[in-house]
Amino acid sequence: MDNSTWVTNHTGQLDFILVGFFRQSKHAALLCAVILVVFLMALSGNSILILLIHSNAHLHTPMYFFISQLSLMDVMYISVTVPKMLMDQVMGMNEISAPECGMQMFLYLTLGGSEFFLLAAMAYDRYVAICHPLHYYILMNHRVCRFLATGCWFLGSVDGFMLTSITMTFPFCRTREIHHFFCEVPAVMKLSCSDTSVYETLMYLCCVLMILIPVTVISSSYFFILLTIFRMNSAEGRKKAFTTCSSHMTVVILFYGAAVYTYMLPSSYHTPEKDMVVSVFYTVLTPVLNPLIYSLRNKDVTGALRKMLNGESVFQKNVK
Numbered sequence: 001m002d003n004s005t006w007v008t009n010h011t012g013q014l015d016f017i018l019v020g021f022f023r024q025s026k027h028a029a030l031l032c033a034v035i036l037v038v039f040l041m042a043l044s045g046n047s048i049l050i051l052l053i054h055s056n057a058h059l060h061t062p063m064y065f066f067i068s069q070l071s072l073m074d075v076m077y078i079s080v081t082v083p084k085m086l087m088d089q090v091m092g093m094n095e096i097s098a099p100e101c102g103m104q105m106f107l108y109l110t111l112g113g114s115e116f117f118l119l120a121a122m123a124y125d126r127y128v129a130i131c132h133p134l135h136y137y138i139l140m141n142h143r144v145c146r147f148l149a150t151g152c153w154f155l156g157s158v159d160g161f162m163l164t165s166i167t168m169t170f171p172f173c174r175t176r177e178i179h180h181f182f183c184e185v186p187a188v189m190k191l192s193c194s195d196t197s198v199y200e201t202l203m204y205l206c207c208v209l210m211i212l213i214p215v216t217v218i219s220s221s222y223f224f225i226l227l228t229i230f231r232m233n234s235a236e237g238r239k240k241a242f243t244t245c246s247s248h249m250t251v252v253i254l255f256y257g258a259a260v261y262t263y264m265l266p267s268s269y270h271t272p273e274k275d276m277v278v279s280v281f282y283t284v285l286t287p288v289l290n291p292l293i294y295s296l297r298n299k300d301v302t303g304a305l306r307k308m309l310n311g312e313s314v315f316q317k318n319v320k
Contacts, residue, residue: 014096016172021181021276022089032089035280038288039082045291046071048062049301056304062140066122067294069149073118074287078110081105081182081283086182098168101183106164108182108283110122112259113210114156119252120214121148126245127221131228157208163203169247170194179272182205184279187272207264211256218252247293254289257283 022028051124053059053068081104088094096104115270128139173193180187184216185203189196224247261278 004267015097015176016101017177018085018088018094018096018181019179019272020088020094021085021280028089028253032086035284036086038284039078039086041261042078042284042291043075044286045288046075048305049291050075052301052304052308056307058102058184058300059304061094062125062136062145064275064300066118066125066149070115070118070122070290070294073111073115074290076238077108077115078287080107080111085181090290096183101178101188102164102168105167105183105185105188105206106160108159108160108162109163109185110153112156113154113159115255116210116259117152117155118149119248119255120217121152122248123218123252124148124264127225128249130225130245136232146275159206163206166199170196170199180279181280182283184262185276190283197227204264205269207259211259211264215256222249247298251286253289255282258286279284 049071050068053064053071084096084104125140129136132139150258151294163185167188170189170192171194172188174190175191178187178191188198222245229242229245231237258281262275262282295305
């Protein structure tokens with residue numbers, strides 16, 4: 001059999017094998033149970049946050065609108081990878097077809113890219129709220145918020161479509177085993193038998209832009225925010241501004257830090273084990289941490305939750 005036939009045959013095999021996160025663990029069942037609990041916490045936490053924001057008139061503000069968008073992205077983001085990972089462990093099956101792999105790749109890239117830009121939009125919202133409070137509801141009206149959110153989703157989908165369509169067209173003639181628990185681009189690219197150096201360089205540049213643009217917006221916003229905070233005469237105002245901004249910065253550091261490791265560090269820093277651990281961090285832990293960060297430190301959200309738990313109606317019409 002010549003080399004071209006060997007490539008064609010292996011490319012024609014539609015199923016990949018996900019090595020998975022549990023194979024390396026001596027306590028796979030316990031780890032599976034822990035991830036299931038975290039998954040359910042992420043779903044319930046983000047769903048409750050969305051419910052509170054959309055049902056309580058006091059939370060119908062631009063800041064909470066963006067937080068609800070973040071929660072929606074997190075619900076979808078964790079649902080793209082974790083159910084498949086848990087089902088594979090329970091059923092003892094770890095195969096995924098090429099179309100399923102491509103769809104999973106597109107969805108997680110779209111949601112991850114959208115979240116990059118949404119965090120920048122949230123930073124801009126805090127800049128306007130703190131630095132231009134008198135014009136806040138004019139500069140951040142309903143139309144502007146919808147436009148920014150739609151732009152975030154659109155830019156994320158462009159990133160997802162571009163990287164997925166190129167990655168999945170490469171011939172895969174090496175082992176069919178993806179050393180990961182989902183179809184992440186770097187892990188899938190390792191199976192290609194063609195030269196991917198040019199694509200990897202383009203992907204690196206794309207990721208630099210995807211991170212650099214939001215980071216520039218976030219850094220600029222918080223530079224002016226800090227200047228404004230230090231000029232405040234009210235200690236209570238400074239405390240409230242610091243609390244709001246520190247919550248957002250915590251999410252930014254967690255999410256962007258994992259992305260920089262995965263897509264921007266040289267391959268010498270990567271091993272399959274490290275990559276899976278980092279991926280678990282930003283695909284599983286970040287979605288469960290976001291609602292905790294934005295709710296436990298926020299009096300408006302905790303107040304709305306307390307009312308709901310006490311049986312008081314939170315389904316009010318927005319009087320604004």
